[in-house]
Amino acid sequence: MTDSTALYDIPGPKTRQRHRLYGIVSTIAIVALLGWILYLLFDTGQFTAAKWAPFEYKGIQELLLRGLGNTLKAFAFAAVFSLILGTILACGRLSDHAPVRWVSTLLVEFFRAMPVLVMIFFIFVALKVQPLPALVAGLTLYNGSVLAEVFRAGVNSVDRGQREASYALGMRKTQVMAHVLVPQAVRAMLPTIISQLVVALKDTSLGYLITYEEFLHAGKLIASNLDYDLPFIPVVMVISPIYIGMCMLLSWFANWVARRQRRNPKTEAVDIAPAKPGTLLPGGTPAP
Amino acid sequence: MNVLTDNFSTYGEGFLGTVELTVYSSLLALVLGFLMASFRVAPVGSFRVIGTVWVTVLRNTPLTLLFFAVLLGLPRFGLVLPFEVFAVLALGCYTSAFICEVLRSGINTVSRGQGEAARSLGMSFSETLNNVVLPQAFRSVIPPIGSTLIALAKNSAIAGAFSVTELLGTYKTLSELGYNIVWTFIWIAVGYLIITLTISALFNVLEKRYGVAR
Numbered sequence: 001m002t003d004s005t006a007l008y009d010i011p012g013p014k015t016r017q018r019h020r021l022y023g024i025v026s027t028i029a030i031v032a033l034l035g036w037i038l039y040l041l042f043d044t045g046q047f048t049a050a051k052w053a054p055f056e057y058k059g060i061q062e063l064l065l066r067g068l069g070n071t072l073k074a075f076a077f078a079a080v081f082s083l084i085l086g087t088i089l090a091c092g093r094l095s096d097h098a099p100v101r102w103v104s105t106l107l108v109e110f111f112r113a114m115p116v117l118v119m120i121f122f123i124f125v126a127l128k129v130q131p132l133p134a135l136v137a138g139l140t141l142y143n144g145s146v147l148a149e150v151f152r153a154g155v156n157s158v159d160r161g162q163r164e165a166s167y168a169l170g171m172r173k174t175q176v177m178a179h180v181l182v183p184q185a186v187r188a189m190l191p192t193i194i195s196q197l198v199v200a201l202k203d204t205s206l207g208y209l210i211t212y213e214e215f216l217h218a219g220k221l222i223a224s225n226l227d228y229d230l231p232f233i234p235v236v237m238v239i240s241p242i243y244i245g246m247c248m249l250l251s252w253f254a255n256w257v258a259r260r261q262r263r264n265p266k267t268e269a270v271d272i273a274p275a276k277p278g279t280l281l282p283g284g285t286p287a288p
Numbered sequence: 289m290n291v292l293t294d295n296f297s298t299y300g301e302g303f304l305g306t307v308e309l310t311v312y313s314s315l316l317a318l319v320l321g322f323l324m325a326s327f328r329v330a331p332v333g334s335f336r337v338i339g340t341v342w343v344t345v346l347r348n349t350p351l352t353l354l355f356f357a358v359l360l361g362l363p364r365f366g367l368v369l370p371f372e373v374f375a376v377l378a379l380g381c382y383t384s385a386f387i388c389e390v391l392r393s394g395i396n397t398v399s400r401g402q403g404e405a406a407r408s409l410g411m412s413f414s415e416t417l418n419n420v421v422l423p424q425a426f427r428s429v430i431p432p433i434g435s436t437l438i439a440l441a442k443n444s445a446i447a448g449a450f451s452v453t454e455l456l457g458t459y460k461t462l463s464e465l466g467y468n469i470v471w472t473f474i475w476i477a478v479g480y481l482i483i484t485l486t487i488s489a490l491f492n493v494l495e496k497r498y499g500v501a502r
Contacts, residue, residue, distance in 0.1 A: 006403035
């Protein structure tokens, strides 16, 4: 049922009227809720000049920009390294040698079953690593394992005939992989890979918890400044649209690639299922 | 080894904290997710908009930011509740967006003829959804919902870092007591593995019991 209209009839005049009523009532309810929140914001004095003035200072703006830069830096490192780790682990899982396969399966399953934060804290606290490498390492281990599963699913879902045909042409194992399976798989996997990178981008905010000086950390510094009358809510109101906007942009890009691909004949041999988060269960959506 | 035996009560408290957080947030996420999923397929336009905005915004919010805003922001409105309640709210709302998407794609897997047949029998939207489509969708969404709840259990670790009683939070107490930090973390990892594997096993049983190969 791709079109949800199968769930209800095309409404007649009376139903349309009723729906309009529901629509109006719910809109009023939402507007009232927003109004109430706005009232609360005004009532608790969140829009006073003192609380918003700090955003006009150059130092504060630079602090925020530096935080944003650090977030993007951590994201870039994590993305590159997890793609590399994912490739290595996927090669391991697709290997013809059983011990290699077992080891990589064990690694992938373990790192996917662990909370990212536990890994980051372990690396930060127990191994006494600096915040940035700890954050990047934690994100890499988790996202790399998830991406390994994505890559494996992608390669496995290329039509069997493609592999058989290449072997019949006398290609070697590596040639089949490099020239036939991977190029087709990567095209089909691209949307899933990008959605997993959105997860990595969102998780860079965990750096805040290990005192990495990223965007949220910069916000916290401003928010806890007594000189500016503790502008906590203004900080949240400035930071969250930027964060959510960045993630939305990346998600939207993933969707765009996916839509483009649905029309592309080059990916016809592959119909990929999204990678499953967590563990051990068949099926699923990109890990939250 | 004696890290666990010496501090069994600390670990137990943290473990129970995580379990409690997971269970309550799962319930909230399932209820909210169900509501939002039915909003997203509803015939009324403004309901669909509400559902879509809810899902899009929450799916793209970093959970740490949500915790930051909820745990430290809401008290500034004079809304003072225990930290656990705030944590359940944040986790539940965040996960509900994912549950909603899972349910919606489950509804999409039910073949079109089912909805059409229900309509031709004169069923209304809610009857069609509740008596015909959702019972069939339920069977195909068991595994992805399991994965989402496992992710929820793992995300509850973030609550621990915001000083809610939780498994990850126990490391602070134990490292102050001077125990070997590596072993502390190994037992924390084992605790999380127990929880995620239990959810996984539970949903495998559900899948065997209710899941139907179509």
